[in-house]
Amino acid sequence: MSIAFDAVSVRLAGAELVHDLNVKAEEGEVLGFVGPNGSGKSTALRCVYRALRPSGGAVLLDGTDLAVLDPRTSARSIAAVPQESGNDLDFTVAEVVELGRFPHHRGNRPMTAEERAVRDEAMLRADVAHLADRGVLSLSGGERQRVVLARAFAQRPRVLVLDEPTNHLDIHHQLQLLRQLRAESLTVLIAMHDLNLAAATCDRLAVLARGTVLHLGPPAEVLTPEVINEAFGVTPSVVHHPRTGVPQLHYDI
Numbered sequence: 001m002s003i004a005f006d007a008v009s010v011r012l013a014g015a016e017l018v019h020d021l022n023v024k025a026e027e028g029e030v031l032g033f034v035g036p037n038g039s040g041k042s043t044a045l046r047c048v049y050r051a052l053r054p055s056g057g058a059v060l061l062d063g064t065d066l067a068v069l070d071p072r073t074s075a076r077s078i079a080a081v082p083q084e085s086g087n088d089l090d091f092t093v094a095e096v097v098e099l100g101r102f103p104h105h106r107g108n109r110p111m112t113a114e115e116r117a118v119r120d121e122a123m124l125r126a127d128v129a130h131l132a133d134r135g136v137l138s139l140s141g142g143e144r145q146r147v148v149l150a151r152a153f154a155q156r157p158r159v160l161v162l163d164e165p166t167n168h169l170d171i172h173h174q175l176q177l178l179r180q181l182r183a184e185s186l187t188v189l190i191a192m193h194d195l196n197l198a199a200a201t202c203d204r205l206a207v208l209a210r211g212t213v214l215h216l217g218p219p220a221e222v223l224t225p226e227v228i229n230e231a232f233g234v235t236p237s238v239v240h241h242p243r244t245g246v247p248q249l250h251y252d253i
């Protein structure tokens with residue numbers, strides 16, 4: 001499924017946080033959102049997983065305005081790994097991951113064996129199966145992040161929205177997640193601060209600044225010293241990965 005921001009703007013507390021946002025992730029594409037702090041990445045993504053409603057324009061799921069879909073319907077297609085999960089109840093890991101099945105349920109039926117298998121597979125994929133019976137409040141930051149990821153996998157979405165999903169993960173789990181995202185036929189919207197990992201992961205990057213897209217294109221086109229300087233006010237040296245050819249940025253400290 002595709003996701004498009006069609007002239008999206010977001011006003012909150014009298015400020016325009018996002019404006020004139022026009023970008024479309026095609027089915028199966030990994031689209032990265034990069035940009036300085038406060039540039040509107042999270043605000044834009046929150047409109048896709050419906051934590052925020054655009055004040056102008058629309059977010060389109062395969063051409064349909066999300067605003068006309070009931071939340072449970074869109075949640076069958078769109079899963080999110082937000083920056084903060086807001087989960088401060090001491091559920092077990094298995095219980096939190098089960099919540100991912102909620103949009104697919106009718107009423108309060110107990111989980112079927114098939115549903116449990118989906119949950120268990122999601123826990124394995126996010127490497128939290130060994131934590132299934134632990135309370136989430138007792139987990140480390142990275143473990144908790146992987147539980148939220150498992151919940152999103154359990155949702156079996158067509159579109160996955162991830163806001164800085166690697167910020168608590170060790171390098172092993174960062175690479176595991178980013179490889180998984182590339183291997184799936186999911187449409188992925190991902191906000192990232194690590195531009196080198198973004199270059200290796202994303203088909204295209206949207207560079208945001210001051211609430212709108214400054215540049216959009218494949219990593220090799222947008223990760224140039226000029227664009228990085230324009231967006232972040234620092235000038236990197238750009239080299240290319242010796243095996244993959246992906247652009248990688250280095251900085252003088």
Ligand SMILES: Nc1ncnc2c1ncn2[C@@H]1O[C@H](COP(=O)(O)OP(=O)(O)OP(=O)(O)O)[C@@H](O)[C@H]1O
Pocket residue numbers: 012013015017035036037038039040041042043044
């Ligand atoms: N609820 C709110 N009310 C007022 N301003 C807000 C609100 N939420 C976000 N903002 C402001 O909107 C701007 C964009 O925030 P957003 O979180 O989208 O940026 P970001 O690009 O994700 O930043 P970061 O890289 O720091 O995570 C920021 O200046 C932020 O302070």
